Amino acid sequence: MLDRWFYISTSRLDETDAExxxxxxxxxxxxxxxxxxxxxxxxxTGRHFAxxxxxxxxAIAALQESILQDPRHQDIGTIACGSYPTRHFLTWSLGYAGPSRFVASKVEGALTDxxxxxxxxxxxxxHMLEQFAFPGSS
Ligand SMILES: Cc1cc2nc3c(=O)[nH]c(=O)nc-3n(C[C@H](O)[C@H](O)[C@H](O)COP(=O)(O)O)c2cc1C
Structure with a gap:
């Protein structure tokens, strides 16, 4: 059985060199x-992480400990956690919604919801993450 952790947080990165x-x-x-x-x-999104x-x-517990202490973000709110039977993602991946204001605002709306x-x-x-995700090099 796998564990999962799904959260939203607010970026503390300076927007000029956030990327x-x-x-x-x-x-x-x-x-x-x-x-x-x-x-x-x-x-x-430029403002928030999901x-x-x-x-x-x-492994999830160890990562959670690191991520919760990371000063690059704050206001970390869990939206789902605990055991789950299957993986949603086959590799590690990143979706970046920053460049398009239209897309970023859609994502911001979904985060609030x-x-x-x-x-x-x-x-x-x-579902939005699955659509956005493009595989990292893992
Ligand atoms: C929004 C956010 C997401 C992160 N996600 C991961 C991650 O998935 N895996 C990871 O190893 N580190 C991730 N990090 C970095 C960790 O917080 C941490 O800096 C890194 O794992 C090194 O851990 P350590 O400082 O405990 O050695 C993330 C940081 C932030 C701000």
């Missing part, structure tokens, strides 16, 4: 997640 910092996060994540057999997706990670329970209405909202946001 570079997100690049650093992804570079670490590709390596560490692969070594822990964790897959998932990270979505960055992340879904899935893998062995001990997911936080307010934890059931259906989380499902809709997960």
């Amino acid at each position: 570079r910092h997100v690049g650093d996060i992804v570079a670490i994540s590709v390596q560490r997640n692969r070594s822990l057999e964790v897959t998932g997706a990270l979505l960055f 992340q879904y990670i899935e893998g062995p329970p001990a 997911a936080l307010k209405n934890r059931q259906g909202g989380a499902q809709a946001l997960l």
Whole structure:
């Protein structure tokens, strides 16, 4: 059985060089997640992160501890967690919604819905992540 953690957080990155910092996060994540057999997706809108990670329970717990302490974001709100039978993502991946204001505003709307209405909202946001995700090099 796998564990999963799905959350939304607010970026604390300076908007002018946020992409570079997100690049650093992804570079670490590709390596560490692969070594822990964790897959998932990270979505960055320029203002918020949404992340879904899935893998062995001990690995998810270890990552959760690191991510919760990371000063690059704040207001981390869990929208789904616990055991889950199957993986949604085959590799580690990143979706970036920043360049298009239309897309970013759609995603921002979905994030708000997911936080307010934890059931259906989380499902809709997960679907959005699946559509956005393009595979990392893991
Ligand atoms: C929004 C966000 C998502 C992150 N996702 C991951 C991740 O999936 N895997 C990972 O190894 N680190 C991720 N990190 C980085 C970790 O917080 C941490 O810096 C890194 O894993 C190194 O861990 P350590 O400082 O405990 O050694 C993320 C950071 C942020 C801000």
